[in-house]
Amino acid sequence: MSSSIPRSAAVSAVVAAALAAGLLAGSSSAVAEDAATVRVHDIQGTTRLSPYAGKQVTGVTGIVTGVRTYGSRGFWMQDPEADADPATSEGIFVFTSSVPTVAVGDAVRVNGTVTEYVPGGLNSGNQSLTQISRPSVTVVSKGNPVPAPVTIAPWSVPDAYAPAGDPAAGGSVNGLTLDPETYALDYYESLEGTNVRVGSSRVVGATDPHAELWVTVKPWENRNARGGTVYGSYTAQNTGRIQIQSLTPLAQQPFPKANVGDWLTGTTEGPLDFNQYGGYTLTARTLGTVEDGGLERETTAKQHKNELAVATYNVENLDPTDPQEKFDALAKAVVKNLASPDILALEEIQDDNGAKNDGTVTAGLTLKKFTDAIVAAGGPAYEWRSVDPQNNKDGGEPGGNIRQVFLFNPERVSFTDRAGGDATTPTTVTGTKGRAALSVSPGRIDPANAAWDNSRKPLAGEFVFRGRTVFVIANHFGSKGGDESLTSHRQPPNRPSEAKRLLQAQAVNAFVKDIVALEKQADVLVVGDINDFEFSATTEALTEGGVLYPAVKSLPRPERYSYVFQGNSQVLDQILTSPGVHHFTYDSVHINAEFAEQDSDHDPQVLRFRP
Known part of the structure; x- marks a missing residue:
C-alpha cells in the first residue's frame, strides 16, 4: 500500500533543515503570532509550505477525523471552526510513529513540531505534506461529531491543473499563494488533511495489489467507451482523478476489487492525504460499494489469409x-x-x-x-x-x-x-x-x-x-x-x-x-x-x-x-x-x-x- 512506507522523522528533519536554509520556496518567513495560540489553518497557511515549519507549536486543537494504525501511523485532526480563507486547510496529519491511542470523534490538544514531510524524499520532486511530528496529545473529550466533509464534486474541481512554477524557485509552486478556485492542484492542497467525501464516482484505475483504486469526480472528462479517462497531452492531466485507499486494515476488511468502468457508489469519506505513489489520496474512513460495470476483455479480429x-x-x-x-x-x-x-x-x-x-x-x-x-x-x-x-x-x-x-x-x-x-x-x-x-x-x-x-x-x-x-x-x-x-x-x-x-x-x-x-x-x-x-x-x-x-x-x-x-x-x-x-x-x-x-x-x- 502506498501509505505503508513509514514517514521518517529523519526525512522530516532534512526537510526542516532545507526550509531553514531556504532551499524550498517560501521557507524563511517569520512567524509573529504566539505559538501557543496557533490554529490548524495558521499552520497550513496559504502556500504549500507551513510558515511554522521547523517550529514548536502548543495547544493545537481539533477533532480526530481518521486514525491510521498501519504503515505511516498517526491520525488526522480538524478544527471545526474554519477561517474565511479558502486557501487554508482546516485539517492536518499528526505523525505518531506508533499506533495512535486516540479515536475518531476525540477532541484533542496537540503539542509538537511542524514539519514538511516529502513522500519519496527530497529528490523525488514530490510535494510535501504538512504535519505535526513528535507530538504530545491530550484527549479533552470523546464522542464529538466529526466536522462535516467537504464534497469534492465536478463543479468544485477547476479544469486548469496547476499554475506555472516560479522560475526563480526552479519551477516550484511551493511559494505561490494557493488559488483553489482556479487550479485543481491548489484546490486539493487547500483540503490537505481535511475530511472530504466523494459521491458515486466512476472507477478509472483498477484496484491494484496495494489495495488502492482511482475514481474520477468528472464523469465527462476525456471519457472513453470502456469507462476510462484518456491522457491525451501533457496539458490535459484530467483534474477529476483522485486515489482511494481505506483506513481499515486489510486483515479486518478486504479492499474491494474494481475494474475501470465500475462505479464506487454511495459515499466515500475520510481525510485527504498526500503520498508518494498517487499524490492526493482520499483515505477512506467510510468506503463506498463497488458496482460492476460489466467490462469485458477484448478480442481482436482474425487476420485474412492474405494479411x-x-x-x-x-x-x-x-x-x-x-x-x-x-x-x-x-x-x-x-x-x-x-x-x-x-x-x-x-x-x-x-x-x-x-x-x-x-x-x-x-x-x-x-x-x-x-x-x-x-x-x-x-x-x-x-x-x-x-x-x-x-x-x-x-x-x-x-x-x-x-x-x-x-x-x-x-x-x-x-x-x-x-x-x-x-x-x-x-x-x-x-x-x-x-x-x-x-x-x-x-x-x-x-x-x-x-x-x-x-x-x-x-x-x-x-x-x-x-x-x-x-x-x-x-x-x-x-x-x-x-x-x-x-x-x-x-x-x-x-x-x-x-x-x-x-x-x-x-x-x-x-x-x-x-x-x-x-x-x-x-x-x-x-x-x-x-x-x-x-x-x-x-x-x-x-x-x-x-x-x-x-x-x-x-x-x-x-x-x-x-x-x-x-x-x-x-x-x-x-x-x-x-x-x-x-x-x-x-x-x-x-x-x-x-x-x-x-x-x-x-x-x-x-x-x-x-x-
Whole structure:
C-alpha cells in the first residue's frame, strides 16, 4: 500500500533543515503570532509550505477525523471552526510513529513540531505534506461529531491543473499563494488533511495489489467507451482523478476489487492525504460499494489469409519460476484475444532462472514453456528468434536479463536467418538499390551506442510472407523511472528519463532511414514497449523525416491507450509503420490494463496488413 512506507522523522528533519536554509520556496518567513495560540489553518497557511515549519507549536486543537494504525501511523485532526480563507486547510496529519491511542470523534490538544514531510524524499520532486511530528496529545473529550466533509464534486474541481512554477524557485509552486478556485492542484492542497467525501464516482484505475483504486469526480472528462479517462497531452492531466485507499486494515476488511468502468457508489469519506505513489489520496474512513460495470476483455479480429498479423506484448518479467497459471493465461490470450498473430514480438522475457543473479543469460527454457503453453491452448507451434544479452547489461531486475523475442508461426511466415548476431555485434542494412537486407538476422541495432547503456537493445529481424520481405524491429525503450509525478511541486514536472528515450528513438529512426534509402517501399514495422506517449518527443524522434507513422494515431482519440497509470489511460506500447505499409488495421487489445486481475500490466497491440 502506498501509505505503508513509514514517514521518517529523519526525512522530516532534512526537510526542516532545507526550509531553514531556504532551499524550498517560501521557507524563511517569520512567524509573529504566539505559538501557543496557533490554529490548524495558521499552520497550513496559504502556500504549500507551513510558515511554522521547523517550529514548536502548543495547544493545537481539533477533532480526530481518521486514525491510521498501519504503515505511516498517526491520525488526522480538524478544527471545526474554519477561517474565511479558502486557501487554508482546516485539517492536518499528526505523525505518531506508533499506533495512535486516540479515536475518531476525540477532541484533542496537540503539542509538537511542524514539519514538511516529502513522500519519496527530497529528490523525488514530490510535494510535501504538512504535519505535526513528535507530538504530545491530550484527549479533552470523546464522542464529538466529526466536522462535516467537504464534497469534492465536478463543479468544485477547476479544469486548469496547476499554475506555472516560479522560475526563480526552479519551477516550484511551493511559494505561490494557493488559488483553489482556479487550479485543481491548489484546490486539493487547500483540503490537505481535511475530511472530504466523494459521491458515486466512476472507477478509472483498477484496484491494484496495494489495495488502492482511482475514481474520477468528472464523469465527462476525456471519457472513453470502456469507462476510462484518456491522457491525451501533457496539458490535459484530467483534474477529476483522485486515489482511494481505506483506513481499515486489510486483515479486518478486504479492499474491494474494481475494474475501470465500475462505479464506487454511495459515499466515500475520510481525510485527504498526500503520498508518494498517487499524490492526493482520499483515505477512506467510510468506503463506498463497488458496482460492476460489466467490462469485458477484448478480442481482436482474425487476420485474412492474405494479411500478415504482427503483434507486440510486454509479458512482465516472464521466467520459468513463474507459476504455470501465468504461462497458461498469457498463452490463452495469444490464441484467443490476439487471434494467434503471425509474428509476435515479446518484451520482458527473462532468462532461464529469472532474477537469480548467477550469470545465466539464455532464455530457451522460458520460451519453450511459453510456446508449449500456446500449443496447449490451441495455438500454432511458434518458433522463436532472439539474441541473448550480456549479463546485467540491459536493465530490469538484476539477474533477470530481460530481452525482446520474436515468435513466428512457420506455417504462415518464414524467418530469414543470417548468422553472426550476438549481444555486441550490430546488424546493419545491406543490399542493393531497390532491395534492402540485414547483415545479421536476428541482430541488434547499434548495441555499443550509449543510448542503450543499461537498457534493452532493439532486436531486428527479417521475415518473408507470401514472397514479400518484412522488417520488424522489436523495442523496449528506457522506463520513466526518475520522472517527477503530475503532482510534483515543480510545474510542469521534470521528465529526465526522456533524454535517454530520445537518443534511443533517434538511433532506431536512423536505422529505418537506412532501410528505406535502399528500398523506398520496404515494409518496416517498429514495435514494442516504447515507454512513451504518441504525442511525446520520443515518438516525434521516431517519426522524424516521415519514415515512420505511429499506427495508434489511426484510432479515434478515446481508443488510444495501452496502459493505465494513476487513473490515466495512456499509450506506452506502439507499432509504427514505414510508408511502404499501406491500408493496415490497428487494434490496441484491452485485456489487462483496465482490470484488477492482470496477466501483465500492458495491453498488447496488433497490426494487420497485406505486404
